[in-house]
Amino acid sequence: MASIWVHAVEQGFAYGIAALGVFITYRVLRFPDLTVDGSFVTGAAIAASLLAHAGFDPFVVLLIAFGSGCLAGLITGLLNTQLGITDLLAGVLTMIMLYSINLRIMGRPNISLLRVDTATRVIERAVPGLGDIAVLLFLAAATGVVVLLLNGFLRTEIGLALRAAGDNEAMITAHGVNPKSMKILGLCLSNGMVALSGALVAQYSGFADVGMGIGTIVTGLAAVIIGGALIRSRRVGWMTLSVLLGSLVYRTAVMFALRYGHHVGFQASDLKLVTSLLVIIAMVVPPIRERLMRKVRAC
Amino acid sequence: MNGRKRLGVAVVGLLVACVAATAFAAPLKIGICKIMDHPALNAVEQGTIDALTAAGYIAGVDVEYVIGDAQGDPNNATPIAQNYAAQGVALVVAISTPMALAAVEVFDGTDVPIVFSAITNPLAAELVLGDTDPSQNGNVTGVSDLIDVGKDLALLKELDPAIQRIGLVYNPGEANSDLLTGNALAAAPGLGLTIVTAVADTTANVPMAAQSLIGRVDAFYVTTDNTVVSAIDAIISAAEEAGVPFLMADPTSLEFGPVIATGHDYYEHGLLTGDIVLQILGGAAPNEIPVVYQKDPEVFLNLDAAAAIGLAFPQSVIDQAAGIYFAGTTWSR
Numbered sequence: 001m002a003s004i005w006v007h008a009v010e011q012g013f014a015y016g017i018a019a020l021g022v023f024i025t026y027r028v029l030r031f032p033d034l035t036v037d038g039s040f041v042t043g044a045a046i047a048a049s050l051l052a053h054a055g056f057d058p059f060v061v062l063l064i065a066f067g068s069g070c071l072a073g074l075i076t077g078l079l080n081t082q083l084g085i086t087d088l089l090a091g092v093l094t095m096i097m098l099y100s101i102n103l104r105i106m107g108r109p110n111i112s113l114l115r116v117d118t119a120t121r122v123i124e125r126a127v128p129g130l131g132d133i134a135v136l137l138f139l140a141a142a143t144g145v146v147v148l149l150l151n152g153f154l155r156t157e158i159g160l161a162l163r164a165a166g167d168n169e170a171m172i173t174a175h176g177v178n179p180k181s182m183k184i185l186g187l188c189l190s191n192g193m194v195a196l197s198g199a200l201v202a203q204y205s206g207f208a209d210v211g212m213g214i215g216t217i218v219t220g221l222a223a224v225i226i227g228g229a230l231i232r233s234r235r236v237g238w239m240t241l242s243v244l245l246g247s248l249v250y251r252t253a254v255m256f257a258l259r260y261g262h263h264v265g266f267q268a269s270d271l272k273l274v275t276s277l278l279v280i281i282a283m284v285v286p287p288i289r290e291r292l293m294r295k296v297r298a299c
Numbered sequence: 300m301n302g303r304k305r306l307g308v309a310v311v312g313l314l315v316a317c318v319a320a321t322a323f324a325a326p327l328k329i330g331i332c333k334i335m336d337h338p339a340l341n342a343v344e345q346g347t348i349d350a351l352t353a354a355g356y357i358a359g360v361d362v363e364y365v366i367g368d369a370q371g372d373p374n375n376a377t378p379i380a381q382n383y384a385a386q387g388v389a390l391v392v393a394i395s396t397p398m399a400l401a402a403v404e405v406f407d408g409t410d411v412p413i414v415f416s417a418i419t420n421p422l423a424a425e426l427v428l429g430d431t432d433p434s435q436n437g438n439v440t441g442v443s444d445l446i447d448v449g450k451d452l453a454l455l456k457e458l459d460p461a462i463q464r465i466g467l468v469y470n471p472g473e474a475n476s477d478l479l480t481g482n483a484l485a486a487a488p489g490l491g492l493t494i495v496t497a498v499a500d501t502t503a504n505v506p507m508a509a510q511s512l513i514g515r516v517d518a519f520y521v522t523t524d525n526t527v528v529s530a531i532d533a534i535i536s537a538a539e540e541a542g543v544p545f546l547m548a549d550p551t552s553l554e555f556g557p558v559i560a561t562g563h564d565y566y567e568h569g570l571l572t573g574d575i576v577l578q579i580l581g582g583a584a585p586n587e588i589p590v591v592y593q594k595d596p597e598v599f600l601n602l603d604a605a606a607a608i609g610l611a612f613p614q615s616v617i618d619q620a621a622g623i624y625f626a627g628t629t630w631s632r
Contacts, residue, residue: 004385007378015374099500103471110396110474112425114403201374206404209373209397210472254375258367258382268368269336271375 006136008255012248013139014204015219017146018197019227019247020240021069022220024190027228027239028154029166031080033187034091034217036194038098039072041213043195045102048111048208051118058119062142062199069195070188072098077184102210109210118203135204142200146193147240153189154236162186194220222279223247229283253278326360329576330383332367332402333394334376337525338551339565340394343417346569347392347576354577369398376401384409390579392416392572393441396424396474403439412585415441416572417565419475419523421590430590440585442571443592446523446548446562448479449486454559454598455518455546456490458616462544466516468497468508468534469524476524479548483522494520505530509537519545523562531555535604542608550597553624556604559616562596597621599629 018040025033043065050056050064072094079090103109120135127134153159164172165182173179194216202208227246231238257266257274266274331347333340348364356362365386369375380402383391391406392414393399399415403426406413421427421443428435430443455462467483469476480496487494495516497508505527512519519538521527527534528549535556538545547557550564571591578588600612602625622631 004378004381007381011378099472108423108474108477109472110400110424112400114400114407114425205374205377205401206407207373207397207400211371211397212373215372215374251378255378255382258378259385262365268332268366269370271368272370 004255004259005252006132008252009248010132010136010139010204011201011254012244012251013136013143014200015197015251016143016223016244016247017200018194018216019220019223019243020146020150021190021193021197022217023224023240023243024150024186024193026221026224027166028163029183029186029190031087031166031183031186032091033073033076033190034088035072035076035094035098035187035191036091036216036220037213038095038102039069039191039194039213040198040201040216041102041208041210042068042072042098042105043198044202044208044212045105045111045198045210046195047199048113048202049105049107051113051116051203052111058117058122058203062119062196065199066192066196069198070192072195073187073189073191074184076191077187080187081180081183099210102213106208106210111208113203113206113208118206119200120204139200139204143244146196147244150193151237151240158185219250223250226250226279226283230286249282250275250279253282326363327356327390327580328363328365328386328388329390329392330365330367330380330386330388330402331392331394332369332376332379332383332398334369334373334396334398335371335525336368337529339523339525339528339549339568340417342551342565343394343569343572344392346566346571347416347573348569349566350570350573351576354573356580367398373397373401377405380405384411390414390576392576396426399426399441400424406438410438412579413439413441414572414575414579414585415439417442417444417568419443419445420478423478424474427590430592433586433589436586438585440575440588440590442568442575443590444475444523444563444565444568445592446479446596448482448522448548449490450596451520451546451548451561452483452486452490452492454561454616454619455520455544456492457613458544458546458559459517459610462517463491464493464495464516464518466495466497466509466512466519468499468505468512468519468521468527470500470526471498472500473524473526476522476527479522479524483520499526499530502526502530506533506537509533510540513537513541516541516543518543521545521547521549521557523548528552531557539607544605544608544610548596550599553599553601553622553629554627556601556607558601558604558608558610560599560601563593564597568593599624603627 025031046065046068047061050061076090076094079085123138161177165179169179223246227242231242253275261274367379376397390412391402393402394416402413469480499505499508544558546559548562550560553560598619600620600623
């Protein structure tokens with residue numbers, strides 16, 4: 001049995017991919033997209049259904065889940081750019097639609113993956129003796145690949161156009177790029193990654209639940225903002241890395257609250273309170289230390 | 300015996316006492332977790348603890364309870380179970396489907412027993428392979444709160460044979476409710492009834508779902524749906540507005556105003572859960588303990604609510620009642 005901190009890091013990676021998806025819409029595209037609360041579950045639902053009912057390969061379903069998330073993003077993109085529905089409402093509408101669609105995909109609210117070969121189980125078997133460390137390495141590798149691909153993409157010509165679309169719509173229009181296509185592209189990519197994260201989390205947890213997407217936008221934003229405060233950089237590589245770091249900090253805070261909350265008098269029902277307090281501490285400490293260091297140097 | 304020897308004996312005695320005290324003082328850790336703070340789930344938790352206390356397992360001395368509450372977020376289920384593993388709990392009581400699935404996944408390959416509770420269908424949830432034959436279930440067993448929906452519908456028909464259309468508000472996102480709604484839809488035709496469903500995916504949507512049924516149904520029915528039960532006032536006011544009876548499969552809400560409340564007492568459910576925990580602590584293996592289905596749901600009548608819609612209970616229904624609610628108090632038979 002690995003230490004809980006190993007598990008916290010595992011979850012930091014698995015949910016980190018969803019946080020990177022939120023990063024694309026919120027930071028790069030500056031589009032507040034609430035679709036993710038639905039698309040996270042869509043990814044989990046597709047993966048769980050194909051694994052439990054159709055005997056698919058656990059790694060292939062990750063790609064299919066990515067595709068399903070892209071479709072969800074496409075819907076929000078079309079609602080916003082073609083029908084002129086405001087960004088927030090477009091995302092909300094797709095998210096609400098996805099609730100029903102996710103239930104249809106699963107056929108019921110909860111699918112168990114306890115008796116199927118999930119990616120984590122296949123990995124554990126393939127690398128015997130390492131146990132949970134093998135799962136950690138797999139999730140780190142999967143997240144690493146996503147980060148490298150994303151970094152590479154954001155440096156291509158289209159990737160640069162996507163970043164520019166978020167910064168200055170008029171400027172890229174002047175350069176002959178259609179900002180609407182960039183929005184749709186960004187939303188597809190973002191929700192694809194969120195769905196991929198959902199598929200990974202479902203396989204890791206051993207079940208998919210229709211309620212597991214609630215709060216994806218909140219924890220995703222938390223990771224983006226925590227990371228942004230810890231690593232201040234405008235370089236793409238550092239920014240994506242900071243999002244992962246933010247996700248790790250958030251998941252570690254949850255684990256910390258679970259492990260030590262009751263020692264300092266908190267109850268089980270205080271979990272969310274303690275988690276947020278820990279995140280506040282993580283945010284406040286680095287600037288304080290910086291200020292102290294400056295004072296020390298000034299002396 | 301000289302002084303030095305006496306001192307030696309005293310030191311050895313003290314050491315033995317210390318070792319014995321530590322051996323006894325290290326209480327057995329038991330993890331008890333639930334998906335959210337909910338009256339029925341809290342009653343299960345309390346019942347489980349009380350059953351153990353009654354059997355002589357004193358909290359803080361013999362056992363230490365590590366309570367977990369996912370606060371309604373299934374994503375918290377896995378870290379709660381992982382934390383139990385890190386703390387070396389001897390046994391996990393997992394209340395509700397997501398908690399049980401996460402615990403079984405995390406403790407896969409270990410010999411830590413998982414006792415699930417308040418699970419409507421442990422077979423459909425794939426928590427166990429057999430309910431009456433537990434031999435293939437590994438380290439998992441528990442208690443199911445499956446209710447007989449057909450019995451409830453028959454009771455409504457008995458209450459008033461003119462009842463034909465029954466309004467059922469439910470959340471399709473809840474595994475238990477989804478299953479019971481399916482059972483109701485299957486049982487209705489045989490009883491000459493039609494089920495009219497209205498969906499509420501959150502507590503906030505329950506009032507509108509209930510109102511949409513007014514004038515279209517002759518009675519309201521609610522199963523053990525956590526979302527709808529949390530907003531039960533909305534169903535009660537809709538049933539009153541429509542002037543039709545309302546049967547609810549949760550006796551703990553009798554005083555809030557359903558005409559009839561049937562079903563399981565969740566504190567009792569917790570006692571049954573505690574009983575399984577005691578069997579395991581007594582040396583039984585989980586794969587020797589069949590899944591327990593809580594039996595004999597009780598019937599309670601609310602005379603105040605019946606009077607409000609001008610309904611008189613037939614004698615046959617009164618005969619089945621284990622208790623009545625009248626003039627602000629519940630009276631047991």
